[in-house]
Amino acid sequence: MKLVFECVTDEGDRWTPDRSTEKALSKRPESDRKWLYATGDDIFAWYGMFDTGCKEEIPVFKARAVISNYGNVVRSELRERT
Numbered sequence: 766m767k768l769v770f771e772c773v774t775d776e777g778d779r780w781t782p783d784r785s786t787e788k789a790l791s792k793r794p795e796s797d798r799k800w801l802y803a804t805g806d807d808i809f810a811w812y813g814m815f816d817t818g819c820k821e822e823i824p825v826f827k828a829r830a831v832i833s834n835y836g837n838v839v840r841s842e843l844r845e846r847t
Contacts, residue, residue, distance in 0.1 A: 772815055772825065776801060780811035780827060803829045 772779075782790065786809040790801070803809050808830040814822040 779813045781813060783810045783812070786810055801829065803831050805831065807831070 789807055789809070801809065809828060811827045813825050813827075815825040816822050
């Protein structure tokens with residue numbers, strides 16, 4: 766579990782941003798580019814490889830977004846399904 770936590774919290778070179786993430790981050794001031802937080806309607810996505818330590822790597826994906834009003838969406842979905 767510790768290895769997984771270290772992987773997903775890693776902000777290093779392991780991760781390659783997708784095009785829309787790279788474009789959104791490039792519009793930020795230089796001082797804010799190292800902070801990979803999402804705001805508003807941003808949906809950030811990165812991909813990379815996870816070294817399992819067993820002579821193989823597996824592809825990994827990481828995303829960040831702000832989900833506003835999530836509780837209302839879940840309630841609405843549940844009502845529609847019942």
